[in-house]
Amino acid sequence: MFSQRVENLRPSPIRSILSVIDRPGMVSFAGGLPATDVLPAWSGTISRELLQYGPSEGDDDLRAVVAENLRHLGVDAPMERVLILSGSQQGIDLTAKLFVDPGTTVAVDDPTYLAALQVFRFYGARFTRLGSGPRSEPSEQARLAYVVPTFANPTGVCMTSRDRDDLAAWCMRTGAVLFEDDPYRDLVYEPCDRAPVTARMRGGSWIYQGSFSKTFAPGLRLGFLAASEDVFQHLVVAKQATDLHSSRLSQRIVHDAITAPGWVTRLADLADFYRARRDTFDAALRRHVGDLASWEAPSGGLFFWLRLHEAVDTRTLLADAIDRNVAFMPGEEFSPGPPAIGTMRLNFSHAGRDDADGGLATLAAVLRDASRSPAA
């Protein structure tokens, strides 16, 4: 199941020892810890302890809150199987480390999150497509199945309940490790079945991850994962070897935010705010590119996915667009193999009403110009 390199994965004895040094009365000459007395007295609200080295798994109070949230989602993970990440991009790197050798097959949607493809490719993966049609029949066996089932990046699609069931069943039947990436689940604008694929697993191996970047603040770089028992400890050791642990200050800030009385209201307000932005963007799209492309308004997440009527490779349009001060993501970049030509991913969360309108007007002009001079 694991990559070859996992044979060489050894927990650091230092990190193992660090886990006992908090025992009352223990004198530790083991770690390379600064004296806590000389850590900066940086702020009244931040204790010096937080500025000291911490556990690789993350701080327990944050892990406990994450575990409680996972329980509500039906994901079987006590806090002992929660690992705090330096952003969920790190979860992808750790997972690739553990599972991807040169030539390993990873099953993915087409299109899918390009920075996941980038990481899997870096470790030597080849891809098979989960594809459309019955989810239960990817074209070949895979060691790992990577999915963003809820408001997928880049398409915004929310996977159906049936497809979720089928994917879980396929993973259990074939032994593929399910890797569910779920950063957008709280940015929900219309009802859809968001129950994690992971919650449908009965046995089998899985990793489920989420992020605080979309609901709180990306700049703090904080996410989390939970995993089945056969996988979890390897992830912790890989995390040790990668960055020892995540920022304890970020962990404290996020913990305090998501346990504050206003958090649930904040999530609802955030969804309202983004729903309004989506609707504004949708209207501007109809105004400017209604005759050039088709799309569905996403029921969650951050992106519109445009299919152009004309099959122009949008990678060739990017430089022109940027020259005219509008940036977009060519949809072709999100394919694990030869891409369907003529797609764009447009983020609607960042730009305000006027910028969205002006930017889409410019983008429409870029598309019309390309259409007029196909040889260019």
Next chain:
Amino acid sequence: MFSQRVENLRPSPIRSILSVIDRPGMVSFAGGLPATDVLPAWSGTISRELLQYGPSEGDDDLRAVVAENLRHLGVDAPMERVLILSGSQQGIDLTAKLFVDPGTTVAVDDPTYLAALQVFRFYGARFTRLGSGPRSEPSEQARLAYVVPTFANPTGVCMTSRDRDDLAAWCMRTGAVLFEDDPYRDLVYEPCDRAPVTARMRGGSWIYQGSFSKTFAPGLRLGFLAASEDVFQHLVVAKQATDLHSSRLSQRIVHDAITAPGWVTRLADLADFYRARRDTFDAALRRHVGDLASWEAPSGGLFFWLRLHEAVDTRTLLADAIDRNVAFMPGEEFSPGPPAIGTMRLNFSHAGRDDADGGLATLAAVLRDASRSPAA
């Protein structure tokens, strides 16, 4: 020079686009950025911009300060070749990603930092020893040479000027990439030549890294590296794929701390504080284990390195010691190959005077007991 996987290393087009979206007038539909308006108004001193996604290389004001410090050390690295890390452990992982294939030879000291050995091993490295004697003659050719020349972990040794010159010359002559890890350089208690090996390179490939964990706060997980031009951009792309970028809040806090008027004084005070701890520890060592081991007081860093008179594998003593509430690091763990038996690494920075004295008394008892029952 590079690992096989570097052939598959592609910069994320998103990250490339993000580097132009700050241009005045640019409307970006490219990234998955939250609206800056809905980022938490977290604190008066932390701007919302800091909570947004940032550049993979790190924030420019911190990179500029690091570059200025490097200039004073004679390291040839403008801020364009400074990469902010999520702790210097991350620099080891990124470097291993770029250079280590299964079977790749890495030249290291014996003993050396065990979490570096752990990472290199994980990627499949075999080791050759830089060894004692003329530095210019490691026993075999290596792709990468990893060293902690200034107050080495675990031995505390400060490499001589002659050895530094020889190592740089050897790297330049053989094409080995120099990887200099320098987290302890500011914890200096007696004069020694601390000019980086990197500063002696004329051409060749190199990575130099440092940490803010020892002089400021480990809990924030922040370090930095600089590298020669042929290597730097690959490190940035590997960093993108690993965690996008490091915490911008940590970067801001560290930037403000190390540019504050009191910083130079703080470093001097810190060295004074640790020098006193070292001396106290040295005296306690003489009192308790003077007849059991030999050592030299280190002229910097955080560790004493004990060579026991009796060749007992200290890994076998650890459980007993921890049962008696004292933790140490078995020196045998730090060897890239079969270790010299009968060594211990003792950290003197964390424990106060009474704890150090009591802990060493206990440790002496553990050693005497082991000596009395060699069959146990």
